Amino acid sequence: MFKQVLYTQWKWSRAELMFCVVGAFIVPTLILRVGYEVVDGYSITNVLGVVGFAGMFFGSLSLFTAFALAWRPYIVDMSLRHVGPLSLPVPWPEFVRLRFLAGATLVLLPTFAVWIGGVIATTTSAIPLTLHAYPGGVALRFLTATLVAYAAGFMLQYVAGKHAVRVAVISFFVVLLLALAASMLGFENVIGKVWNVITTWPGPFSIFNARWMLIDV
Amino acid sequence: MSDAIIVRNLSYRAGKEFAIRDLAMTVPSGCVYGFLGPNGSGKTTSLRLMLGMLPADYGTINLLGHDVPAGVHKALAKIGYVPERLHLYPQLTVDETIRYHAAFYPDWDSARAEQLRREFALRAEQTVDRLSKGEAGKLMMLLALAHNPDLLVLDEPTDGLDPVVRRDVLAALLEYVSSRGATVLISSHLIHEQERICDHVGIMDDGRLLAEMPMAAFRGGIKRLRVSKAPVERGALPFTLLSRGVSAGREEEWVVRGWQPAMKEYFVAAESELREVIDLDLEESFVELLRSARTPVGMTGEDN
Amino acid sequence: MCEFARRSRRLLFCATLTAVAFAPRAGSAQSVDRLRERLLASSRRAEWLKDSLAELHQMRSHEMPADSIMVGDLKFRFLRSNVGDDVTAELRVAGKRALAVADSVLGDELPRVARETPILVTRSNSRYGEILRVNMVNLEIANGGGRSTLVRAPITQGKLEEAILDLLGTMATSRVPSSVVGWGGEWVPARPTNPEQWEDAAIDMASSKASIARTCYVGSVPACESALALVVVHDPLNEWYTPDGWRILVATWMPPKDADSVLAERMKCLDQKVNASCERLARSRSIPIPLTFGTRSTLMSLAFQRGGRDAYSRMLRAQGTTLQVLAATAGITPDSLIREWHARVIASSPKSASPSPLEATVFIAWALLFGSLAARRRP
Numbered sequence: 001m002f003k004q005v006l007y008t009q010w011k012w013s014r015a016e017l018m019f020c021v022v023g024a025f026i027v028p029t030l031i032l033r034v035g036y037e038v039v040d041g042y043s044i045t046n047v048l049g050v051v052g053f054a055g056m057f058f059g060s061l062s063l064f065t066a067f068a069l070a071w072r073p074y075i076v077d078m079s080l081r082h083v084g085p086l087s088l089p090v091p092w093p094e095f096v097r098l099r100f101l102a103g104a105t106l107v108l109l110p111t112f113a114v115w116i117g118g119v120i121a122t123t124t125s126a127i128p129l130t131l132h133a134y135p136g137g138v139a140l141r142f143l144t145a146t147l148v149a150y151a152a153g154f155m156l157q158y159v160a161g162k163h164a165v166r167v168a169v170i171s172f173f174v175v176l177l178l179a180l181a182a183s184m185l186g187f188e189n190v191i192g193k194v195w196n197v198i199t200t201w202p203g204p205f206s207i208f209n210a211r212w213m214l215i216d217v
Numbered sequence: 218m219s220d221a222i223i224v225r226n227l228s229y230r231a232g233k234e235f236a237i238r239d240l241a242m243t244v245p246s247g248c249v250y251g252f253l254g255p256n257g258s259g260k261t262t263s264l265r266l267m268l269g270m271l272p273a274d275y276g277t278i279n280l281l282g283h284d285v286p287a288g289v290h291k292a293l294a295k296i297g298y299v300p301e302r303l304h305l306y307p308q309l310t311v312d313e314t315i316r317y318h319a320a321f322y323p324d325w326d327s328a329r330a331e332q333l334r335r336e337f338a339l340r341a342e343q344t345v346d347r348l349s350k351g352e353a354g355k356l357m358m359l360l361a362l363a364h365n366p367d368l369l370v371l372d373e374p375t376d377g378l379d380p381v382v383r384r385d386v387l388a389a390l391l392e393y394v395s396s397r398g399a400t401v402l403i404s405s406h407l408i409h410e411q412e413r414i415c416d417h418v419g420i421m422d423d424g425r426l427l428a429e430m431p432m433a434a435f436r437g438g439i440k441r442l443r444v445s446k447a448p449v450e451r452g453a454l455p456f457t458l459l460s461r462g463v464s465a466g467r468e469e470e471w472v473v474r475g476w477q478p479a480m481k482e483y484f485v486a487a488e489s490e491l492r493e494v495i496d497l498d499l500e501e502s503f504v505e506l507l508r509s510a511r512t513p514v515g516m517t518g519e520d521n
Numbered sequence: 522m523c524e525f526a527r528r529s530r531r532l533l534f535c536a537t538l539t540a541v542a543f544a545p546r547a548g549s550a551q552s553v554d555r556l557r558e559r560l561l562a563s564s565r566r567a568e569w570l571k572d573s574l575a576e577l578h579q580m581r582s583h584e585m586p587a588d589s590i591m592v593g594d595l596k597f598r599f600l601r602s603n604v605g606d607d608v609t610a611e612l613r614v615a616g617k618r619a620l621a622v623a624d625s626v627l628g629d630e631l632p633r634v635a636r637e638t639p640i641l642v643t644r645s646n647s648r649y650g651e652i653l654r655v656n657m658v659n660l661e662i663a664n665g666g667g668r669s670t671l672v673r674a675p676i677t678q679g680k681l682e683e684a685i686l687d688l689l690g691t692m693a694t695s696r697v698p699s700s701v702v703g704w705g706g707e708w709v710p711a712r713p714t715n716p717e718q719w720e721d722a723a724i725d726m727a728s729s730k731a732s733i734a735r736t737c738y739v740g741s742v743p744a745c746e747s748a749l750a751l752v753v754v755h756d757p758l759n760e761w762y763t764p765d766g767w768r769i770l771v772a773t774w775m776p777p778k779d780a781d782s783v784l785a786e787r788m789k790c791l792d793q794k795v796n797a798s799c800e801r802l803a804r805s806r807s808i809p810i811p812l813t814f815g816t817r818s819t820l821m822s823l824a825f826q827r828g829g830r831d832a833y834s835r836m837l838r839a840q841g842t843t844l845q846v847l848a849a850t851a852g853i854t855p856d857s858l859i860r861e862w863h864a865r866v867i868a869s870s871p872k873s874a875s876p877s878p879l880e881a882t883v884f885i886a887w888a889l890l891f892g893s894l895a896a897r898r899r900p
Contacts, residue, residue, distance in 0.1 A: 001320045001321055003310075004317045004318065004320040004321075006318060007317070008309065008317060011306075011308050011309065011313075012308065026621065031889040034441045041728070043730065043765075043769045043772070044727070044728035044729070044735075045345055045728045045730070045816075046729050047728075048503070048724070051883050062632075075898075076306060076307075078900070080302075080303070080304045080305070080306070081302070081304070081770075082270075082302045082900040083270065083300045083302070083304035084266075084306070085306065086269070086900075087270065087293060087298045087300070087304070088290075088293065088321045088897075089293040089294035089321055089322060089673070090321060091290050092896065092899050093896035095897060096892075096895055096896035097892070100599075100892040100895065104892075105887070107895065108730050112346070115458075125522075128735075129578050129735060130726075130727035130738045130739070134873045134874050134875065137873035137874040137875030138856075138872075138875075140875045140876060140881070141874045141875060141876055144876050144881055144884045144885070147884070147885065147888040148884050148887050148888050148891075150888070150889075151887070151888035151889070151895075152889035154891065154892060155891040155892070155894050155895040158895035158896070158898065159894065159895060159897070159898050161898070161900055169704075172285060183838075186366060190439040199533075201880070202880075202883050202889075203608040204884070207876065207880070207884050210874065210876075210897045211871050211874060212874055213873075213874055214874075216871060216873065216874070217723055217724050217727040217728065217869045217871055272899075
């Protein structure tokens with residue numbers, strides 16, 4: 001069963017996945033190459049700046065991968081009114097678990113590309129004496145961050161159903177308005193606190209709040 | 218003989234307008250049960266409730282000995298379901314779709330699936346979104362039959378298909394039923410098609426089951442009577458009067474259900490004259506049954 | 522207060538006139554005598570400004586607000602009608618918490634530092650349109666030469682505590698030997714250094730423009746002392762920086778727009794990589810100390826931490842070079858202090874991007890939790 005669910009997930013998300021894989025493979029090397037040319041490669045601060053820029057790419061790629069994997073299966077099933085999954089002889093939670101695991105398994109592909117791409121980028125760049133290369137570390141962080149974001153997106157999609165996009169967009173604007181109103185009226189920023197809770201350790205999205213550095217101190 | 222489907226007091230509300238009300242229905246094992254009703258009468262919703270796809274507000278459902286929803290997935294392993302609309306993933310090929318479904322059914326018969334694919338002339342590498350309506354219908358029938366189900370639930374399986382494909386699909390269905398002795402619950406608004414294959418019928422209208430009976434009783438049990446000097450006071454009727462209207466002069470036409478020849482005595486006792494007993498075909502019977510449900514006898518304009 | 526405001530405006534006017542009158546005009550030929558004359562006049566004017574300012578602060582201290590509260594040895598002066606009971610209550614708690622934090626750094630000397638001068642508290646309420654207001658609370662050291670810190674709405678205990686700690690650091694700075702104050706960025710930390718500051722120090726050291734700082738990172742104690750500017754350096758450009766470093770220094774300095782010769786030299790340095798040009802340009806400016814104030818303050822913090830409760834007292838009594846004063850503060854030898862500081866900085870290097878096993882476990886748990894919640898609702 002898992003193999004077949006994995007296959008369907010692959011078929012739906014393969015274009016986005018291949019985009020992520022190719023991006024993860026090539027972009028870090030490109031950023032380092034071009035970055036070293038543009039900034040003074042002999043300034044370690046500049047080198048760290050370029051590597052930090054590449055780190056932003058990894059964070060964005062992680063979110064994109066998570067989004068691509070989480071969104072597609074539910075949209076496809078929803079367009080078919082979920083008749084397929086519901087008429088199969090497996091309990092619904094079991095089916096959702098299979099879908100979830102299939103997406104989570106496919107995260108390994110771009111993760112592997114991030115690792116290989118990182119190794120190529122760092123071995124072909126001059127690393128100053130006081131700095132070190134961490135392609136494995138970045139790949140592990142990418143894997144973990146993508147899993148968390150994928151799981152959050154997957155949950156939003158399966159809990160909010162066909163209203164997921166509406167729920168996400170409305171929530172975003174409501175939060176924005178409340179934050180703005182709270183700060184203008186001088187109230188203690190509750191939304192800011194909530195945001196802090198989810199983006200600082202051990203909040204789920206604190207995984208993104210880190211140094212995504214291929215080359216670091 | 219045990220029953221394949223037992224539904225009792227089933228209620229479900231979808232929005233303000235539509236509801237399934239107090240549905241009670243029994244599908245005996247081994248029979249072909251025609252689930253008749255006009256469009257929007259609640260057939261598809263009832264089937265989805267029975268298969269555990271929708272949560273009932275009230276009532277009990279038993280499918281092949283398993284309670285729904287608790288044991289529905291066990292029952293579904295023994296059920297072949299052809300939904301009203303295509304439910305297959307458009308990007309998958311025919312072959313991938315077959316393999317996907319095979320993975321979920323423990324009794325999947327690959328040889329049988331391959332045989333059906335050839336019989337239905339489906340190309341293995343064709344993607345589902347490129348299939349014609351007929352091909353898609355055949356593929357859904359293939360998927361419903363290939364795991365040797367004990368119960369087939371078919372929701373308008375031939376709706377929109379051309380006569381050749383319809384014949385192929387029904388032939389495959391009948392061959393399977395005769396060889397396996399499986400139960401079939403088939404919903405349709407195509408009365409003549411049902412007449413040929415069903416041995417039980419249930420008639421739905423506006424979320425209610427109006428009648429449930431063996432096909433023979435349905436076919437022969439509804440008659441049109443031409444009555445002269447019809448009694449004004451009806452008294453206790455030995456049959457069910459579905460409708461009553463003036464035909465010509467002082468003659469009236471009655472449509473009755475549960476007619477037996479011995480019931481002529483009622484008219485003799487009422488000093489009326491029963492001039493003719495006319496057999497109705499299935500479609501006429503169906504229409505009269507619906508009309509009587511929607512407008513009770515005393516309410517028709519013709520009844521005066 | 523009115524007199525204060527009037528005098529302040531007059532002083533500002535005078536200062537502007539002075540600046541306009543004595544600003545050097547580019548390209549004008551001036552004789553050395555005229556230049557000397559102008560400098561002398563300028564210095565007299567500066568003296569006058571300094572005296573006026575001192576006088577103003579003196580006047581301010583006589584116009585102290587009537588109300589006050591004591592929190593430990595800290596005295597806050599304010600007008601109750603201005604500050605309000607809510608902020609007063611917050612001040613009491615924040616003051617207590619700030620004293621507890623500062624006690625861990627300044628130890629036995631804290632009461633004396635805190636008693637030195639009251640802190641003036643004023644509240645302002647800026648209006649934005651009809652509805653919105655932004656509350657601000659200003660904390661200022663009385664007789665502190667206008668040293669103050671502003672807390673913006675929302676006024677929280679945490680923000681007030683940080684502001685009080687900043688002011689306690691400023692108050693503590695005034696008694697520290699001037700050589701140490703100059704070296705440490707004109708400020709003594711009144712709170713322990715947090716892990717982020719140590720991490721910043723590690724990044725600063727590893728990525729410094731100066732090769733001497735990177736040699737320090739690798740483990741040389743003399744290099745660390747030099748990079749921290751704790752020993753006498755005769756030729757900072759050559760002792761701290763390599764030619765690549767000169768180039769980075771030149772690259773980070775913005776040349777004047779109309780100095781064509783400087784621009785040409787800069788292009789030679791940066792584009793053609795001519796070391797002589799880089800050196801000439803670098804020597805024309807003051808050479809920055811390799812490690813930043815932030816990094817240097819971690820050393821001072823470590824000295825306080827190592828020295829215990831009487832560390833600050835020892836610092837006030839100590840004599841000699843900055844390194845000797847810091848070592849006396851810590852109560853250990855200079856080499857030991859530097860070695861310990863270096864080890865602490867290296868240990869604070871940022872973690873690799875890889876999540877730790879604990880982090881990985883927690884994040885996988887989050888993912889599984891989200892996944893299991895997804896299965897709870899059927900479509």
